[in-house]
Amino acid sequence: MISIKNLHASIEGKSILNGINLDIKPGEVHAIMGPNGAGKSTLSSVLAGRADYTVTAGEVNFMGKDLLELSPEDRAREGMFLAFQYPVEIPGVSSTNFLKTAINEKRKYHGQEPMEATDFLKFMRSKMEEMEMDKSLTSRSLNEGFSGGEKKRNEVFQMAMLEPKFCIMDETDSGLDIDALRLVSAGVNKLRNSERSFLVITHYQRLLDYIVPDFVHVLYKGRIVKSGDASLAKELEVKGYDWIKQEVEAAV
Amino acid sequence: MTFLEQIKNDFNLYAAQATEDSFSDLRKNAFATFEKLGVPTTQLEEWKYSNLRSVQQGNFTTSCVSNLDADALIKAGILNKIIANKLVFVNGCLFPELSIWLETDERIVVSSLAQARKEHPATFEAHFGKYINFSEEGLLALNTALMSDGAFVFVPEGAAMQHPLMITNITDANEHSVFQQPRNLIIIEKNASATVIENYMAVGVHASFTNVVNEIFVGENGQLEHYKVQRAAGETYHANYTQLHQLANTNINQVTLTLDGKWVRNNLHFFMNGQNCNSLLYGLYIPDGNQFVDNHSRVDHAKPNCFSDEKYKGILKDDAVAVFNGKIVVHEDAQKTNAYQRNQNILLSNTATINTKPQLEIFADDVKCTHGATIGQLDEEPMFYLRSRGISEQEARRLLLNAFADDIAEKIKIPQLVAILESEIDRKL
């Protein structure tokens, strides 16, 4: 699905990612954990194509394509989806119009006809039902006035609508209470299948009780310093990040 | 003939036919004042950026003559699908075939101004010229000296207009250049309400100079929805002076959309002369090419406990130039005033220019006032969000600009009209 090799990235001359290596196969769920400031959001931003960051070394292969050469919109059209840590409110752009535009631009990219308005509405209605989305949310402006939980649920709903192949979730659990966390996780689990891969970024282990990963990686100072299975997350839950930091410092 | 000779000539023509002229007695004084003041120049602080020099070289014709028939006018896009009372003026004179009257309340009067002077002299005299002061404004004096005609709207005490009134002014510059001085007088009495739309458009290749003056009075508890839609494309120069005088407990919602015009200067002046008034002023301008738009506004809070909210937004393309100059004046008496003002601009090119000057003059101590102006490009964050969902940069920009503009268009409370205007905005963007 995606293969990241020796990825270095910096912002304003400050190096943040210092050689990331990561391979994700179709259907796999990888979790990235790490203390604040480790570079988790930077990794997701670089993968999604945010222009503020400069990639200084390394390469990313996304289903046979050189990801770093693609514009953000082409990355999305090729099947990448980033669920934002802080989804932005866009007053005046209706959620429905936004989703229709996004779906049809993707179809155009793949040489398909645009979806008929009625087909689109039917499709949206069925996805809303499946994801248990409230009608009132999609009839409003995009994320405008949404609570933290509603914003995150809306990210997962967009994921369902756009049917990506590879989903990056940047701290989707941050700011959620336990009920919202359950709802969001249930949505994500519905979208899991043998083709679709996930990169779940989180600071806390608690999300991984609901979305159980195949692999867990620890990011620290812009590098993956430890990898393991779901039990690594449990270990971090008990021991915190300090022992990892100490291990890394000791090795230097 | 120079512009000033032309004006003198026009005045003399009116003077020569004084017996048939409804406004002959009003013109004399105004003309003397105009001769003293002249056409405003950029030497005046308030006209620093608004240059009328090219008008002064123009060879204008003051004449209602137009070869357009009703069909041609409808085709020109006079918003005939909107259900409304209608008055249509072509080159300043009433075109009666296209007038539509839907109201059943016979107390309400809508007519040409010339006709109103004859048929409703008392009401006319009580209000005409009472709210503007032409002694310091050259273009106001000019309009009063040479006014062609315009709308007279009288909604008496307790009456409510059931449909909007649309006053359409069409400049037909197919045959010759056009010089016109429309003058509207709108009187909403106590407990009365109305919706008035000014709709400006132009056809033809020649130049035009349209110098409009609106006087609007809203009596106690009166309600007014007032929309100005400026879409006069081509070689059009358009000056529009609107004075609103409101008494206690009145609500006014005013929206100005400037979608086209080579040179547009709006002066909007609210005088809140009573307690508990609500005044809303919204504006949108989208100049492109070499277009110039200047919005000058002044809100006078003269009495306590009033609220005003002003928001003007601009999207500038190409080499366009825009000016925003908004003044809020809170008089000594006007305690508990709430006054807000914002001017937000998006510049889509490096060669577009905006001059913005929000001003507060506060002479009372217990007031809440804020103002501010922003100039910039589209925000990065929403752009990236949309693109990360597969939407192209161009389409993302279109969605965001439309959202920015529609925020103002939607202040108009006629959904059918909003839909038409939003599609025109979309085309212009």
Ligand SMILES: Nc1ncnc2c1ncn2[C@@H]1O[C@H](COP(=O)(O)OP(=O)(O)O)[C@@H](O)[C@H]1O
């Ligand atoms: N726009 C920026 N300008 C400067 N430094 C930044 C910027 N964004 C992130 N950083 C820095 O990069 C480091 C990693 O940040 P981030 O990727 O957000 O970490 P995480 O998501 O793991 O908490 C931090 O030290 C942060 O201060």
Ligand SMILES: [Mg+2]
């Ligand atoms: Mg982060």
